[in-house]
Amino acid sequence: MNELKLPSMNASVLSSDALQKVAAEAVRRSHAASPSGQRKLPLRVGSRASPLALWQTRTFLTRLTRFCPVLRDMGAFQEHQISTEGDRNLTQRLAEIGGKGLFAKEIHEALVAGRIDFAVHSLKDLETNLPPGLVLACTLKREDARDAIILRDRTLKVDPSDPYACLPEGALIGCASVRRQAQMLSRRPDLRFGLLRGNVQTRLDKLQAGACDATLLALAGLRRLGMEDRVDIVLEPDQMLPAAGQGIVGVTVRESDTELRELLSAIEDPEARAVSTAERALLAELDGSCRTPIGGYARIENGVLKLTGMIASEDGTFLIRREIAGAPLEAARMGTELAEELRRDTPAAIFAEMIRA
Numbered sequence: 352m353n354e355l356k357l358p359s360m361n362a363s364v365l366s367s368d369a370l371q372k373v374a375a376e377a378v379r380r381s382h383a384a385s386p387s388g389q390r391k392l393p394l395r396v397g398s399r400a401s402p403l404a405l406w407q408t409r410t411f412l413t414r415l416t417r418f419c420p421v422l423r424d425m426g427a428f429q430e431h432q433i434s435t436e437g438d439r440n441l442t443q444r445l446a447e448i449g450g451k452g453l454f455a456k457e458i459h460e461a462l463v464a465g466r467i468d469f470a471v472h473s474l475k476d477l478e479t480n481l482p483p484g485l486v487l488a489c490t491l492k493r494e495d496a497r498d499a500i501i502l503r504d505r506t507l508k509v510d511p512s513d514p515y516a517c518l519p520e521g522a523l524i525g526c527a528s529v530r531r532q533a534q535m536l537s538r539r540p541d542l543r544f545g546l547l548r549g550n551v552q553t554r555l556d557k558l559q560a561g562a563c564d565a566t567l568l569a570l571a572g573l574r575r576l577g578m579e580d581r582v583d584i585v586l587e588p589d590q591m592l593p594a595a596g597q598g599i600v601g602v603t604v605r606e607s608d609t610e611l612r613e614l615l616s617a618i619e620d621p622e623a624r625a626v627s628t629a630e631r632a633l634l635a636e637l638d639g640s641c642r643t644p645i646g647g648y649a650r651i652e653n654g655v656l657k658l659t660g661m662i663a664s665e666d667g668t669f670l671i672r673r674e675i676a677g678a679p680l681e682a683a684r685m686g687t688e689l690a691e692e693l694r695r696d697t698p699a700a701i702f703a704e705m706i707r708a
């Protein structure tokens with residue numbers, strides 16, 4: 352579980368001048384490391400082809416070149432768009448397609464085989480156990496982690512303190528996530544759920560065309576795509592606990608590529624690393640398949656890491672939340688500990704049902 356280890360947090364205390372030196376040195380050494388004295392360029396970056404994935408990949412490359420201008424001068428990047436099982440299979444609930452890493456498998460095969468050098472992901476879609484030989488080298492600053500409701504009928508009156516109340520009795524919610532479904536059902540058992548898959552724009556188009564009465568999406572994705580104005584209700588974490596890693600972009604590389612790892616870790620956001628480490632440790636310990644409604648959300652307040660975890664049955668009749676607080680350096684242990692507490696407090700029969708293959 353290399354990806355769950357906290358890296359040294361030196362980057363956070365270095366000045367930006369010092370960071371520039373680290374980057375320049377990493378690039379110089381990566382050149383020296385190859386037999387010809389030149390690292391093979393361009394660096395090949397793997398990405399899904401959805402507009403959101405491409406936005407995230409390009410923003411990441413911009414961030415990297417701003418930090419290390421020498422890369423831009425070298426025309427250093429080549430984008431490889433890779434289609435994944437999660438992109439192709441739009442007729443099934445994510446939970447039914449099953450398997451972990453639905454949005455990353457083909458990308459990671461290319462990475463392991465050396466056809467690409469690194470890959471940019473929504474951390475939420477990245478399995479907690481990466482394939483052998485790969486590591487999570489970099490986590491970028493978190494965008495808003497909250498979920499949002501988008502209504503078909505925008506004239507419905509919304510009470511922010513009771514965000515689900517505006518939905519008509521028996522309203523049909525388009526949603527492919529068991530986490531969102533379980534949490535909504537626990538407050539509104541009358542709601543019905545139907546599948547709404549596809550990229551963000553596709554889902555909004557289907558909603559508008561009358562496929563359902565409302566849908567839920569991550570605020571982060573909508574904001575990145577410039578569609579935040581389509582949001583009707585933003586759900587606070589106590590109303591809808593986000594998924595582990597939601598709103599965070601992560602980059603995977605080969606474990607053996609120490610130069611690239613060094614470069615990427617220099618632009619890492621230490622806070623995003625700490626919170627995602629806690630959230631992903633929780634998920635890993637609960638065996639979070641796409642089938643299990645699990646939420647994990649951590650934040651750092653006054654230097655203290657606070658992690659909230661949630662586990663539920665798909666129909667929302669069972670749902671518990673627990674919290675833990677501690678030092679950010681203890682993130683991984685806290686995630687594991689909170690998961691154990693959630694499991695302990697879940698009746699055995701319900702837990703068995705949840706993780707049934």
Ligand SMILES: NCc1[nH]cc(CCC(=O)O)c1CC(=O)O
Pocket residue numbers: 473474475476567568569570571572596597598599600
């Ligand atoms: N599974 C799709 C996915 N993966 C990441 C995001 C949003 C961006 C993010 O969470 O970083 C989305 C869309 C959504 O859930 O609305």
